[in-house]
Amino acid sequence: MKNRRILLASRPDGWPTDANFRLEETPVAKPADGQFLVRNHWLSLDPYMRGRMDAAKSYAKYVELGEVMTGGTVGEVVESRHPGFKAGEFVNGALGWQEFAVTDGTGMRKVDGSKAPLSYYLGVLGMPGVTARVGLLDLAQPKPGETVVVSAASGAVGSVVGQIAKIKGCRTVGIAGGGEKCRYVTAELGFDACVDHRAGRLYEDLQAAAPKGIDVVFENVGGPVLDTALRLMNPFGRITICGLISQYNATEPYGLKNLRSVLTNRLRMQGFIVSDRMELWPRALADLAEWVADRKIKYRETVAHGLENAPHAFLGMLRGENFGKQLVKLT
Numbered sequence: 235m236k237n238r239r240i241l242l243a244s245r246p247d248g249w250p251t252d253a254n255f256r257l258e259e260t261p262v263a264k265p266a267d268g269q270f271l272v273r274n275h276w277l278s279l280d281p282y283m284r285g286r287m288d289a290a291k292s293y294a295k296y297v298e299l300g301e302v303m304t305g306g307t308v309g310e311v312v313e314s315r316h317p318g319f320k321a322g323e324f325v326n327g328a329l330g331w332q333e334f335a336v337t338d339g340t341g342m343r344k345v346d347g348s349k350a351p352l353s354y355y356l357g358v359l360g361m362p363g364v365t366a367r368v369g370l371l372d373l374a375q376p377k378p379g380e381t382v383v384v385s386a387a388s389g390a391v392g393s394v395v396g397q398i399a400k401i402k403g404c405r406t407v408g409i410a411g412g413g414e415k416c417r418y419v420t421a422e423l424g425f426d427a428c429v430d431h432r433a434g435r436l437y438e439d440l441q442a443a444a445p446k447g448i449d450v451v452f453e454n455v456g457g458p459v460l461d462t463a464l465r466l467m468n469p470f471g472r473i474t475i476c477g478l479i480s481q482y483n484a485t486e487p488y489g490l491k492n493l494r495s496v497l498t499n500r501l502r503m504q505g506f507i508v509s510d511r512m513e514l515w516p517r518a519l520a521d522l523a524e525w526v527a528d529r530k531i532k533y534r535e536t537v538a539h540g541l542e543n544a545p546h547a548f549l550g551m552l553r554g555e556n557f558g559k560q561l562v563k564l565t
């Protein structure tokens with residue numbers, strides 16, 4: 235049996251290209267005592283992977299040249315010499331951009347495909363869903379009636395943030411790219427309003443969508459989107475800096491013009507990384523499972539087929555071509 239895997243071939247300068255990745259075939263490894271072999275069915279594509287392609291200091295170690303690209307996976311145990319995992323069980327972990335992997339079980343959790351589609355454990359019932367729950371409720375702590383703004387609102391994290399804000403009784407405003415995504419965010423997900431950041435009237439449209447000002451921003455994008463929201467903040471507002479995707483391929487960082495709002499409105503702006511807050515995961519996962527089962531949270535996916543299409547799908551996601559959670563089906 236062959237394992238196909240995608241390696242980081244070179245480091246991008248600005249926007250990545252297909253040439254930064256290399257597909258190779260190797261024999262499938264055999265598990266040793268205390269290990270098991272997993273056949274990956276699903277690979278998650280996430281914006282953080284762009285950061286791992288740069289040899290820069292960050293919160294996590296970068297991918298070395300010639301190493302398998304890092305990534306979350308769901309797969310089936312096909313051979314086990316580990317007392318805690320049996321062949322036929324499904325597991326979620328970070329086994330990378332490859333079809334098979336041997337693991338000692340570190341960081342792996344068992345998942346149940348009869349309770350939810352297996353792919354959900356990479357999205358709403360996995361890291362992106364927990365990010366939404368923790369970043370909104372544990373950090374920003376919105377109160378009923380407050381106005382919550384979330385950017386990249388149709389995406390894996392943003393779509394869940396906005397629906398949780400609605401569950402908590404907030405006025406919820408999304409920011410998304412294009413009319414189709416905005417319609418989905420309001421008509422399907424139930425946000426009160428959505429602003430198209432590509433329409434060229436961001437300040438006017440956001441002001442109209444948040445007539446009482448903004449109390450909470452869940453920021454996924456940064457750059458002009460965050461700068462515009464800063465102009466509309468209410469006193470004692472909270473801003474969770476979850477992601478800054480508009481900056482991940484930028485060769486020059488965007489300089490915020492409206493930082494004065496943090497001072498005059500006595501804002502709290504807090505960055506967070508969801509893997510730092512492992513103690514909050516069990517509660518978040520329990521809430522998310524309940525909301526999905528009760529259909530209070532709706533969820534959408536964009537699926538690429540075949541490992542060889544992962545680079546193309548990843549680059550598309552960075553450009554906003556995904557609609558909901560971006561995945562690759564490997565089997």
Ligand SMILES: NC(=O)c1ccc[n+]([C@@H]2O[C@H](COP(=O)([O-])OP(=O)(O)OC[C@H]3O[C@@H](n4cnc5c(N)ncnc54)[C@H](OP(=O)(O)O)[C@@H]3O)[C@@H](O)[C@H]2O)c1
Pocket residue numbers: 280281282361362365386387388389390391392409410411412415431454455459475476477478479480481506507508509551552553554555556557558559560
């Ligand atoms: N802090 C943490 O622990 C943590 C964990 C998970 C994710 N994150 C962050 O959360 C954010 C969302 O991640 P996700 O997995 O849910 O991705 P996603 O929203 O499903 O996909 C990325 C989206 O970003 C938007 N985007 C890209 N470039 C943009 C730009 N220049 N201006 C405005 N929007 C742009 C696009 O949506 P539009 O078409 O709507 O523009 C695109 O679809 C990312 O910044 C990610 O790094 C952080």
